[in-house]
Amino acid sequence: MAFPEHSKHDKLKIVIVGGGVGGLGLLRCLSTTIDPKKHTVILIDARPAYVHLISSLRLVVSNTDNLIKRSIHPYGDHTFRNKLAGNGTFIQASVTDIKFNDTGKGGQVILDNGGIVVYDVLVLTTGSNLPYPIAFPTSTKAIEEYVKARQAEFAAATDILLVGGGPVGIELAGELRDVFPSKAITLIHRSSHLLNAVYPDKFRIAMQKQLQDREITVLTGDAITMSDTATSQVPKDGFITKQGKTLKPDLIPTWGMRPNTSYLPSDLLSSTGHVKISPTFQLPAHPDVFAIGDIVDWNERVNASKVVRSHAPVAARNVLLYLSLREAQGKDSIDILASKDSAKYKGTTEAITISNGKLCTSGMSYLDVLWGIMFGGWITSLSSRDLAVSRLSYLTGYKPV
Secondary structure, eight states: OOOOOTTSSEEEEEEEEESSSSHHHHHHHHHHOTTTTTTTEEEEEESSSEEOOHHHHHHHHHHHGHHHHSHHHHHGGSOOOOGGGTTTEEEEEEEEEEEOOSSSEEEEEEEEEEEEESSSSEEEEOOOOOOOTOOOSSSSHHHHHHHHHHHHHHHOOSEEEEEOOOHHHHHHHHHHHOOTTTEEEEESSSSSSOOOSSHHHHHHHHHHHHHHHOOOOEEOOOOOOTTTTOOOOTTTTTTTTTOOOOOOOBOOOOOOOOESSSSOOGBBOOSOOOOOOOTEETTEEEEEEEEEEBBBOOOSSSHHIIIIIHHHHHHHHHHHHHHHHHHHHHHHHHHGHHHOOOOOOOOOOOOEOOOOOSSSOOEEEOOOSTTTTTEHHHHOOOOOOOTHHHHHHHOOOOOOO
């Protein structure tokens, strides 16, 4: 499909789909490097505000620290700073389809409200489809009501089952134990140790012991059978696990996360639904389309810090390089992968911080350097107390009142 050409007076449009840490991190990079005379930026997100996912588990458990105000930052003029000031637009909508230009020179983003956004370069950073209880809706009022409803559910429950011993399940267990010291909390995980094999067994075992020390039951090497659409509904007779244990919880708040890529054709995706990319973060079949964050098919564990500090700077450099080379060479499609000036992503050091609530000196951190360095509860708790909420304005540009 071919689209009308730009007028020579039109600014080139950089369209970013996804206003999470990937989109905001990219905006932060572009805000000091973009040419405001040549380029304009459009940010598209389904929600009217950025929801800080690092603090979201604490947010849905209780109203501590006024997180409902401090960890939800609306998009607005403040989102576009420095060279982007007056040169950026936010659109609240969900993307349903991408119409690629056969020439490789721009395309169209199709929105659920019927709108069409034309792009010269497109950056996809739509993250993951979040599971219950952090599947936040798409209006500020609805988000606040959703949070209050989840807090009420946790308060009313007596026996809570967490499915999946990844970072989300572990951190939610810790937040629950902080607020509800006497509730029964069980964490079930399919593998023989918590987390996954990216991390050494000693780290995974130490994390499990911390949970057990807080009287959280941990079942490893076991699983229950639930449909992918299950939320908090529990069968009347409970569950029998694959190892034969009977569980009768009254609330199941977690399930798995999947990349939010349903708007893309399957030939651009891996078997797990992640976007296939080159080291420049471009889609090989569409060099004017980039992808970063949770959705990319790359052999690493993606976290917010990695996306902001590593993915976003590489993508920002390559987006502007692509546009400048296309203009200089007068070609529709440019191979920046072959350019010595392009940034190539080679991965970064694996590092993770997992909190175990706020109240105890607990949690674990791991840095994959030398022999693999583990940090215990005291150091990790320095991060757990605030969960980076106080530093959010650096990313979003918004300052809560």
